[in-house]
Amino acid sequence: MTNVLAIDDSLTMREMVRECLSSAGFTVTTANDGVDGVSQFSQDRYDAVITDINMPKMDGFGVIESIRGGDTNTRVPILVLTTESGASMKERARKAGATGWIVKPFEDESLVSVIRRVTGAR
Numbered sequence: 001m002t003n004v005l006a007i008d009d010s011l012t013m014r015e016m017v018r019e020c021l022s023s024a025g026f027t028v029t030t031a032n033d034g035v036d037g038v039s040q041f042s043q044d045r046y047d048a049v050i051t052d053i054n055m056p057k058m059d060g061f062g063v064i065e066s067i068r069g070g071d072t073n074t075r076v077p078i079l080v081l082t083t084e085s086g087a088s089m090k091e092r093a094r095k096a097g098a099t100g101w102i103v104k105p106f107e108d109e110s111l112v113s114v115i116r117r118v119t120g121a122r
Contacts, residue, residue: 079099
């Protein structure tokens with residue numbers, strides 16, 4: 001089963017992502033900020049990570065840099081899911097190692113399609 005970690009400080013957004021991906025057959029773990037997300041990432045093997053950018057304690061850029069600079073599973077696909085759409089932020093995320101960028105609000109079918117594509121899940 002494909003295991004996805006979703007990191008967002010919004011409970012509503014976490015639940016929307018969980019519902020969308022769980023309905024499509026994915027296992028979803030959530031984290032409520034970047035520090036929690038990096039901690040969760042170190043405790044399990046994930047096939048993909050979805051992270052917000054603007055969060056307390058550690059933002060999404062910090063999450064990406066921590067995962068890419070870590071010791072395990074450093075090539076995991078990391079998707080940014082945010083309200084931000086500026087080119088400079090996208091470029092910063094790409095340079096940090098983000099795999100893709102999705103602007104909120106998302107469409108369920110599109111999110112599922114992207115997760116399937118980056119993980120190879122069917």
